[in-house]
């Protein structure tokens with residue numbers, strides 16, 4: 253897989269960056285400073301540019317990665333069904349193609365929400381009149397699992413590259429040596445886990461040349477797969493996975509991992525199970541930097557925002573220009589925390605709301621002498637269609653309804669990916 257990131261970039265010149273860069277120690281400023289350039293951050297730039305008032309704003313996006321592998325089809329990327337090059341977006345290049353926008357590659361290490369200023373690991377500092385935190389989540393095992401460093405993560409751009417390389421080495425190496433099929437354990441029976449397990453099992457039918465098909469075990473703590481989906485969807489998913497040879501270990505909790513094996517607790521008993529490679533699909537956590545931010549958070553550690561997606565939605569303390577969106581946030585309003593989806597589509601909707609609200613505020617003087625104008629709230633849509641790929645089978649699910657349309661779903665999900673990429677293209 254490609255996507256090798258370059259080291260942190262030196263500041264671009266003031267004209268190119270559209271910011272007031274001068275000496276290295278000075279703070280570079282722009283109108284909108286966006287932290288994180290994945291689904292939420294990149295879409296925010298797009299949404300600003302769609303509106304006439306947003307076209308003149310100087311926008312800076314910061315991310316540690318210059319490219320982003322398309323996450324909804326990451327299972328196909330890892331297993332070689334999709335070419336790496338056709339399934340990633342060149343985020344930095346797309347941003348830099350906009351004359352008034354600038355991509356900064358770097359590791360954000362500190363955020364000052366009062367000054368609306370951030371610091372990168374290389375010492376570079378940047379500020380915006382508007383600050384938007386879109387730092388997302390990490391697909392990361394909890395600290396309680398012993399040896400969790402043995403579990404493969406595959407969300408962020410660099411993680412996807414490493415995971416794809418290791419999978420190719422394992423399956424290609426075993427084939428070259430004429431060895432037995434390696435065992436791959438996937439931990440987590442939610443949508444990400446079932447999609448990855450299904451895709452790995454599908455390697456028995458179609459696989460890159462020189463690979464051997466693995467034995468696949470899916471470990472899930474609950475009694476049934478796909479929590480949050482209707483029982484009939486879970487049942488069908490189980491049937492499809494089992495028919496493709498996936499061994500299901502339901503009601504099993506992963507408690508430890510070592511090279512070559514994982515330890516499972518099932519009922520009262522515990523046992524080691526051989527695993528040549530173990531993928532973690534068991535849930536996301538807030539991106540690590542979020543824990544250290546001086547911004548309101550929920551008990552679960554996510555950024556708490558109001559329906560307007562402001563970190564401080566109330567008049568006191570008044571910091572109306574600080575927003576957050578995407579996986580990093582939970583919306584608090586009315587009765588409490590909203591059951592938002594934490595999906596890519598939700599990020600796009602939220603980015604549109606943030607863009608609109610920034611433009612409403614940008615029309616006012618920065619100190620708001622006549623008060624902060626009313627802003628648009630995000631609209632709760634608790635559910636949306638799910639395309640669930642299960643190797644050679646797949647489902648389109650909406651609530652209790654589901655349609656089994658394997659070929660169409662695969663085609664349609666790729667069409668969605670290409671449409672998503674085309675949205676940001678400047679050529």
Ligand SMILES: Cc1cc2nc3c(=O)[nH]c(=O)nc-3n(C[C@H](O)[C@H](O)[C@H](O)COP(=O)(O)OP(=O)(O)OC[C@H]3O[C@@H](n4cnc5c(N)ncnc54)[C@H](O)[C@@H]3O)c2cc1C
Nearest residue numbers: 288290291292316324359360387388389578579594595596
């Ligand atoms: C395996 C998997 C499959 C998925 N499949 C689907 C699907 O099929 N459909 C769907 O709708 N959704 C899917 N999702 C969910 C979707 O990918 C997320 O909702 C979406 O990625 C969230 O986007 P975001 O912009 O909020 O944050 P993220 O995508 O998490 O991105 C955050 C960005 O911030 C950057 N960053 C974080 N910390 C720092 C730092 N300190 N310094 C610099 N940069 C930093 C990261 O590099 C990253 O680029 C899937 C998620 C996973 C994990």
